[in-house]
Structure formats: structure tokens, C-alpha cells
Amino acid sequence: xxxxxxxxxxxxxxxxxxxxxxxxxxxxxxxxxxxxxxxxxxxxxxxxxxxxxxxxxxxxxxxxxxxxxxxxxxxxxxxxxxxxxxxxxxxxxxxxxxxxxxxxxxxxxxxxxxxxxxxxxxxxxxxxxxxxxxxxxxxxxxxxxxxxxxxxxxxxxxxxxxxxxxxxxxxxxxxxxxxxxxxxxxxxxxxxxxxxxxxxxxxxxxxxxxxxxxxxxxxxxxxxxxxxxxxxxxxxxxxxxxxxxxxxxxxxxxxxxxxxxxxxxxxxxxxxxxxxxxxxxxxxxxxxxxxxxxxxxxxxxxxxxxxxxxxxxxxxxxxxxxxxxxxxxxxxxxxxxxxxxxxxxxxxxxxxxxxxxxxxx
Amino acid sequence: xxxxxxxxxxxxxxxxxxxxxxxxxxxxxxxxxxxxxxxxxxxxxxxxxxxxxxxxxxxxxxxxxxxxxxxxxxxxxxxxxxxxxxxxxxxxxxxxxxxxxxxxxxxxxxxxxxxxxxxxxxxxxxxxxxxxxxxxxxxxxxxxxxxxxxxxxxxxxxxxxxxxxxxxxxxxxxxxxxxxxxxxxxxxxxxxxxxxxxxxxxxxxxxxxxxxxxxxxxxxxxxxxxxxxxxxxxxxxxxxxxxxxxxxxxxxxxxxxxxxxxxxxxxxxxxxxxxxxxxxxxxxxxxxxxxxxxxxxxxxxxxxxxxxxxxxxxxxxxxxxxxxxxxxxxxxxxxxxxxxxxxxxxxxxxxxxxxxxxxxx
Numbered sequence: 001x002x003x004x005x006x007x008x009x010x011x012x013x014x015x016x017x018x019x020x021x022x023x024x025x026x027x028x029x030x031x032x033x034x035x036x037x038x039x040x041x042x043x044x045x046x047x048x049x050x051x052x053x054x055x056x057x058x059x060x061x062x063x064x065x066x067x068x069x070x071x072x073x074x075x076x077x078x079x080x081x082x083x084x085x086x087x088x089x090x091x092x093x094x095x096x097x098x099x100x101x102x103x104x105x106x107x108x109x110x111x112x113x114x115x116x117x118x119x120x121x122x123x124x125x126x127x128x129x130x131x132x133x134x135x136x137x138x139x140x141x142x143x144x145x146x147x148x149x150x151x152x153x154x155x156x157x158x159x160x161x162x163x164x165x166x167x168x169x170x171x172x173x174x175x176x177x178x179x180x181x182x183x184x185x186x187x188x189x190x191x192x193x194x195x196x197x198x199x200x201x202x203x204x205x206x207x208x209x210x211x212x213x214x215x216x217x218x219x220x221x222x223x224x225x226x227x228x229x230x231x232x233x234x235x236x237x238x239x240x241x242x243x244x245x246x247x248x249x250x251x252x253x254x255x256x257x258x259x260x261x262x263x264x265x266x267x268x269x270x271x272x273x274x275x276x277x278x279x280x281x282x283x284x285x286x287x288x289x290x291x292x293x294x295x296x297x298x299x300x301x302x303x304x305x306x307x308x309x310x311x312x313x314x315x316x317x318x319x320x321x322x323x324x325x326x327x328x329x330x331x332x333x334x335x336x337x338x339x340x341x342x343x344x345x346x347x348x349x350x351x352x353x354x355x356x357x358x359x360x361x
Numbered sequence: 362x363x364x365x366x367x368x369x370x371x372x373x374x375x376x377x378x379x380x381x382x383x384x385x386x387x388x389x390x391x392x393x394x395x396x397x398x399x400x401x402x403x404x405x406x407x408x409x410x411x412x413x414x415x416x417x418x419x420x421x422x423x424x425x426x427x428x429x430x431x432x433x434x435x436x437x438x439x440x441x442x443x444x445x446x447x448x449x450x451x452x453x454x455x456x457x458x459x460x461x462x463x464x465x466x467x468x469x470x471x472x473x474x475x476x477x478x479x480x481x482x483x484x485x486x487x488x489x490x491x492x493x494x495x496x497x498x499x500x501x502x503x504x505x506x507x508x509x510x511x512x513x514x515x516x517x518x519x520x521x522x523x524x525x526x527x528x529x530x531x532x533x534x535x536x537x538x539x540x541x542x543x544x545x546x547x548x549x550x551x552x553x554x555x556x557x558x559x560x561x562x563x564x565x566x567x568x569x570x571x572x573x574x575x576x577x578x579x580x581x582x583x584x585x586x587x588x589x590x591x592x593x594x595x596x597x598x599x600x601x602x603x604x605x606x607x608x609x610x611x612x613x614x615x616x617x618x619x620x621x622x623x624x625x626x627x628x629x630x631x632x633x634x635x636x637x638x639x640x641x642x643x644x645x646x647x648x649x650x651x652x653x654x655x656x657x658x659x660x661x662x663x664x665x666x667x668x669x670x671x672x673x674x675x676x677x678x679x680x681x682x683x684x685x686x687x688x689x690x691x692x693x694x695x696x697x698x699x700x701x702x703x704x705x706x707x708x709x710x711x712x713x714x715x716x717x718x719x720x721x722x
Contacts, residue, residue: 008398015603017403023392030391031384037369037683041564041608042378044684077566078439078587081599085585109586116585198600203402205438205566205602224446224477225470226439238442239559241566242376243604247402322398323405 009345012323013156013298013336014178015198022250040246045239053249054240060252064261065185067210072233074209075248077241080106080177080196083207084113086227087173087192090219091148092118098173099123099146101166104131104155105329110175114150123149130330131158133290137167146170147218148191154179156199157327159300159334160293165189171215179297180208181255182339183265191215192229197244199297200339201251206244255339264339271337271346272296278350284357288332302332308360309333319352321345370706373684374517374659374697375539376559383611401607406600414610415601421613425622426546428571433594435570436609438602441467441538441557444568445474447588448534448553451580452509453479459534460484460507462527465492465516466690467536475511484510491691492519494651498528507531508579509552515540517560518688520661520695521654526550532576540658541569542616543700544626552576553590558605560658561700562612567605616700625700632698632707633657639711645718649693663693669721670694680713682706 010017033040036049043050058073067073076082092098092114100111102125114120123142124135149168154161156178166172171191180195192211198204211229219229231237258264276294279285279301288300303309309332313325326332337346371378394401397410404411419434428434437443453459453475461472463486475481484503485496503510510529515522517539527533532552541556553572559565572590580590592598619625637655640646640662649661664670670693674686687693698707 005393005396005398007393010399010403012399012403012405014600015403015406017399020392023400023402027388027391030388031381032366032368035366037366037681038371038373039379039384041384042371042373042376044373045376045565076439077602078437078443079599082439082587085587089585113585113587116583196600198603203604204406204600205605222477224450224474226443226446226474238440239376239557239565241438241602241605242559243564244566244602320398323408 008320008322009348010322011335011337011341011345011349013199013327013334014196015204016200016336016338017340018203018247019251019254019340022247022254025250026247041243045236045242050242053246057245057249057252060249060256061181061208061210064181064252064255065187065210067187070213071187072211072213072216072229074211074229074232075240075245076207076209076232077205078207079204080175080194080207081109083175083194083209084110085116086229087150087194088114088117088120089227090223090229091173091192091215092120093147093220094118096147097121097143097145099143099149099168099170101135101140101149101151102127103134103152103160105157106175106177107150107152107155110150110152121146126160131155132160132288132293134160134162134293142168144169148173150175154295154297156298156336157330159287159289159295159298161295161297163292171212178338179295181261181264182268182297184261197248199336202248203244206241206248208248251340258339267343268296268337268339271341271343272299274343274346274350275299275335275337278353282353282357284361285353288330297336297338299335299337300326300330300332305360306332311360312356315356316349316352319348321349321352369681369683370709371683372696372698372702372706372710374560374688374695375557376565377561377697377699378701379564379608380612380615380701383608383615386611387608402604406597406603411603414607418606418610418613421610421617422542422569422571425542425613425616426548426571428548431574432548433572433574433577433590435572435590435593436601436606437568437570437593438566439568440565441536441555441568442470444536444555444570445471446477447590448511448555449475449478449481450588451584451590452534452553452576453481454508454581455479457508458482458504458506460504460510460529460531462496462501462510462512463488464495464513464521466518467538468511468513468516471511471513471536482507487521492516493521493649493654495521495523495654503529505530509534511536515656515658517659517697518691520648520650520656520659522656522658524653532573539699540656542622542625543629543658545622548573558609560697563609564605567602567609569609612701619700628704629657629698629700632702632704633660635704635707635711636660636696636698639714643718645722646714649691658697658699660696660698661687661691661693666721667693672721673717676717677710677713680709682710682713
């Protein structure tokens with residue numbers, strides 16, 4: 001079959017690029033999935049064919065991250081934004097408190113939902129400098145009474161990322177939506193990790209939740225059934241987002257083929273070094289995040305001549321480089337280089353940046 | 362391309378059959394959706410290409426059902442089970458009450474979630490006869506103090522359906538998951554209607570919510586952001602389940618081509634008459650729902666010789682008739698004949714039933 005246009009270099013911040021072999025595989029399994037006589041969207045979520053897919057996805061995540069048996073792996077609907085509420089509802093004890101690291105738009109929203117439930121304390125914030133850095137742990141306001149500390153490991157909008165695991169005395173709860181499975185996780189410090197799939201591991205519509213059993217057991221009682229993590233840890237309670245999980249399973253297979261976490265981490269580092277190098281070796285471009293807080297996933301930058309930014313985005317699109325416009329709340333440019341963004345795409349972008357600078361510098 | 366096996370006659374109760382042209386269309390739009398240079402799963406939910414899809418889906422639902430401008434159309438994640446909680450959280454007033462018609466498994470779960478929030482009264486129940494009928498309105502316990510009355514229009518598990526709109530003095534809230542867009546809705550009696558997509562209108566992963574503005578305005582205050590219907594009525598708050606909505610839009614187009622609601626209603630009636638006719642004209646089969654409460658969507662039946670039921674299901678599968686086993690809580694057989702189940706599939710099933718009776722009667 002022919003397309004009017006082919007695949008472009010996709011730097012979308014999310015929903016983001018998926019590996020081409022995954023999409024081709026999905027196409028080849030339509031309209032009939034294997035021996036089922038129907039597509040994967042039309043079979044019962046309790047059928048062996050589907051249950052195998054979900055079990056395989058779970059097993060692959062377990063192996064990739066090294067999750068021991070005391071970790072539950074849940075596939076929930078509703079998006080990471082629902083987790084902002086659900087985390088606090090389950091784990092902010094009545095009369096107790098939890099700490100929040102407020103390092104960007106999503107961290108702020110997570111904190112706001114905690115405040116609707118109880119005492120969500122601000123441990124540190126980088127709001128004073130438009131969230132362009134991760135606050136120095138030396139100045140965090142830690143409190144041993146916190147039931148958990150919540151942080152957002154990667155800041156999609158402002159292009160910052162935690163490059164260390166926060167060293168605190170209570171379990172960490174992490175929104176890892178935009179860097180999940182891009183690098184290892186020091187699991188022993190965490191109680192719960194959640195990630196909307198649409199950046200690194202699949203399409204929009206499913207949120208992966210990892211929760212350690214001893215943390216789960218500390219949750220509050222009398223929770224609404226669907227918002228109780230225990231419901232989903234115990235069994236398949238309701239119809240899961242079947243198709244999204246089916247894609248996630250394929251992305252996990254692709255990730256294994258790319259060398260698993262060590263392989264993808266090295267590749268992500270290489271892509272980011274290439275792109276930040278191009279920015280740093282030029283007076284024409286400037287990064288917007290503080291150097292030591294820079295995200296390996298979302299590279300935010302501006303032009304010295306800001307009036308040329310719209311032209312940059314337009315001409316980049318003409319070269320097949322799409323979705324480079326920065327988040328509407330920040331402006332400038334943003335290249336999201338998640339797992340599935342290829343080194344080749346980054347190379348083409350860097351070449352274009354050099355050419356654009358030559359013509360306009 | 363070749364499949365080891367082709368499409369079978371799919372009677373799955375959910376996720377259920379989708380129209381073949383929809384699946385072929387999806388296949389043809391992989392790995393590149395139109396002019397975007399990426400699949401529909403890899404583009405921003407704020408991109409014109411995606412926003413057009415969502416606007417088109419909304420407009421088609423509006424036209425198919427005749428929704429006036431005072432109705433909001435929301436596409437939410439989390440499944441219909443989340444709505445059990447969300448409805449009560451938004452609309453059960455503190456110190457107030459709401460009525461629940463308990464006519465099956467899902468209605469019972471909806472009621473249980475209301476009880477976690479406040480006073481969810483039972484208006485009527487058919488639990489006394491294994492939910493095989495819809496209780497006579499003459500015996501409903503109505504109360505003018507109810508903020509709303511919740512009911513489940515079609516009972517997927519037991520095969521019953523409301524064949525009239527409940528005539529009550531407060532707004533109706535309806536779980537229409539398993540008969541949504543299979544027939545018209547008398548909108549003026551409703552405040553809110555919700556439907557998990559995976560029966561009649563799409564894949565699992567999105568729940569359509571219709572909410573009338575004057576009802577919405579009566580909701581409680583201080584709600585968690587994601588669970589406040591007002592959040593989603595006001596704007597696109599977070600990443601929606603893009604791919605599921607994309608499929609829904611295609612199913613809606615297909616439904617228009619099938620004559621819209623009047624066309625599909627007539628076809629659904631024809632399919633159900635054919636199947637119930639085969640059951641009623643035989644001593645070998647018997648329907649399990651009371652005649653006047655029979656569902657046009659889920660036809661539940663048993664064999665006079667119950668010991669032959671497993672053989673029936675097995676041999677049907679050998680004839681390409683799949684997913685006929687009844688719900689695990691009920692047993693027997695269930696043929697789910699949602700919108701996308703063709704008349705031909707029902708004809709093949711009825712032929713098989715006659716043949717099976719000849720051989721085993």
C-alpha cells in the first residue's frame with residue numbers, strides 16, 4: 001500500500017513516537033489476531049489469547065526492571081492525572097502528611113490533588129525560576145513524619161530530570177510518565193511508581209503502576225473500589241484497556257531487542273549528548289534548563305533571535321522534523337527524544353540546526 | 362496477506378465484535394495516519410489531526426441521538442466501573458439520597474459504590490429471581506427526595522433489558538454500556554448517561570459520558586479534579602485515550618451508513634426475533650430471561666439437556682461460531698448480538714442450533 005507521505009522524524013512530547021516494527025506488527029494482526037478469528041480488540045479480556053498478552057507484558061516489565069515478587073504490576077485506565085488523586089487517597093493517612101517535590105507543571109498538579117485530601121507538604125520547589133532546575137537536596141525540607149515523598153522524575157514541559165534517586169527516610173512515590181523504562185530504577189527506595197504509557201512505552205490510554213506489597217498494605221481503608229490499588233493488585237477486576245496493553249507488550253519486546261534497560265539508556269545518553277552538544281557549541285541556540293538538571297527525554301531550547309523560532313519550527317517541518325514547538329506554557333522549542341525516537345532522527349535534527357544557523361546566524 | 366484462519370462469527374459479550382470495514386480502515390492507516398507522518402497513536406492530542414477526530418466523534422454522537430447544545434459529550438478513561446463511583450461522588454448530595462434499580466451484576470456494583478458515598482436507596486431489585494426480569498414499575502419504591510435514579514438499561518450477564526424509559530420525577534442516570542446507540546434515548550428524562558465503549562461502539566479503554574448541563578450544575582463541590590465531570594465538560598484537561606476514540610469515530614461513521622439509530626434498531630430487532638424465535642419454537646432450547654424483559658443485545662439460553670451445553674459450545678466453535686459460553690456466574694449459553702454482529706452471523710447460529718437439535722434432540 002502507498003501513503004501520500006511516509007514516516008516523519010517525530011519529536012512529539014506525547015503521545016510520542018512508537019517503534020515502527022511495533023506498528024507494522026499491529027497492522028499485520030488486523031483484522032484477525034492469530035488463531036482467535038477476531039482482532040485483539042474484539043476478544044474477551046478473560047480469554048486465554050488476551051490473558052497471555054497481559055501476562056507477557058507484566059513478565060517483561062518485571063524482568064526489564066528486576067522487580068521481585070513483592071511488586072505488583074497494574075495496568076490502569078484514567079491517565080497519570082488520575083494517579084495524582086489516587087496516590088493521595090490511598091496513602092495520605094488521615095491526620096498524617098506526605099511530602100511533595102514541586103518541580104514542574106505535573107508535580108504541581110499532583111501536589112494540588114494531595115491538598116484536596118490532606119496535608120501535602122512542599123519539600124522543595126523550583127517555581128522561583130520557572131521550574132528550570134531540580135532543587136538541591138541540601139535545601140529540602142524533610143520531615144520524618146511524611147508517609148511518602150512524591151516526585152516527578154522527568155519534567156516534560158520544562159525539560160528537567162532527576163539524575164539521582166532522592167535519598168529520604170520514607171518510601172518514594174514517583175510519577176515516571178516521561179522517563180519510564182529509559183533507565184534503571186533503584187527499586188528499594190520506592191513504594192509506588194506510575195507512568196502514563198504515551199511517552200516511552202505505548203499509546204495513551206493505559207497507566208502502568210508498580211506498587212510494593214508492604215507499601216500497598218499501608219493504604220487507607222474504605223476506599224472506592226476502582227480507586228483502591230488493592231482491588232487491582234488482587235485480580236483483574238474490570239475490563240482493562242486491552243488494545244493499549246497489547247501495544248505496550250510489543251514495545252517491551254522491542255525494548256528487549258534494543259538491549260533492555262542498559263542498551264536503551266546508553267542510546268538515550270548518546271542522543272541527548274548529540275543534541276545538547278549542538279546547542280552548547282553554538283551561540284545561536286541556548287538550552288533553557290540548568291545544565292545539571294537537563295532532561296535526557298525532553299530537550300528544551302530557544303534561539304538567541306527569538307523572532308526566528310516560528311520560522312525554525314516551520315522549516316524543520318519542511319525537512320520532515322515534526323512536533324518541535326515547545327509547550328504552549330513555555331514557548332521556544334522542545335525535542336522529545338524518548339526511547340522510540342531514533343538516533344537517526346536526532347542526527348537529522350542536528351544537521352538541520354546547523355544548516356538553519358548557517359542561513360540565519 | 363494471509364491469515365491462518367479468517368474472521369469467525371463473534372458473539373463475545375465484551376469486548377465485542379467491531380465492524381470489519383472499521384478494522385480494515387485502521388489497518389490501512391498504519392503506520393501513517395493521513396498527512397501526519399506518524400500513526401494516530403503518535404500525535405499530540407492537541408494536534409489539529411487528532412482534535413478533528415474527537416470533534417467528529419462528538420458531532421456524530423450528537424446527531425445520531427439528537428443531543429441539543431445543553432448536553433456535554435465526554436470521553437473518559439477508567440471504564441464504566443469508575444462511573445459507579447464518579448456518579449455518586451458528583452451527584453449524591455451530602456445528607457441527601459439517590460435511588461438505584463438493582464437489576465443485575467453491574468447495577469448491584471453501581472449501588473455498592475453509592476453506599477460508600479451516602480444514602481443510595483434500593484428502588485427495586487430482581488435479585489429474588491436471579492435477575493432474570495426487570496421489576497414492574499407498579500412496585501417500585503419511589504421517593505421525591507431522590508437526587509437521581511440510577512439504572513442499567515441492559516443487563517449483559519442475565520440477558521434482560523429495560524424496554525421503556527423509567528417514568529420518575531427526578532433525572533435518570535443510566536449505565537447504557539451494553540445497549541448504547543442500539544436504539545433511541547428519550548433524552549428529556551435523563552441527567553447523565555454513560556457507556557463503556559467495548560460493547561456497541563468501540564474497543565475497551567474509553568467511556569462515553571453524556572451529561573446535561575442543568576444536571577451537571579447540581580454536582581457537589583470540592584471534587585478531585587479528574588473525578589469532577591465539570592473538569593472534562595470545560596476543556597480537554599488531560600491526554601484522552603486517543604486510539605480508542607479514533608476507533609469510536611469510525612464505528613459512528615459505520616453506524617450512519619447502517620441507517621443511523623432507526624436503521625440499527627430495526628436490524629437489532631430482526632436479529633433478536635430470529636434468535637428468540639429459534640429458542641421459542643423448540644423444546645430443546647429455553648430462554649433464561651422472562652419474555653417481556655428479554656434483551657435484544659444478549660440472548661441467554663440453556664439446553665433442556667444441560668449436560669449437552671459444553672458440547673454445544675465446542676461444536677459451535679467448530680462451525681466458526683465463537684464466544685457463546687454464558688457468563689461464568691450464570692452458565693448456559695449467551696449470544697451477544699450487539700450492533701456490529703451481522704444478521705448473517707445470527708442466521709448461521711440459528712442454522713447450527715437447528716442442526717444440533719436434530720442430532721441431539
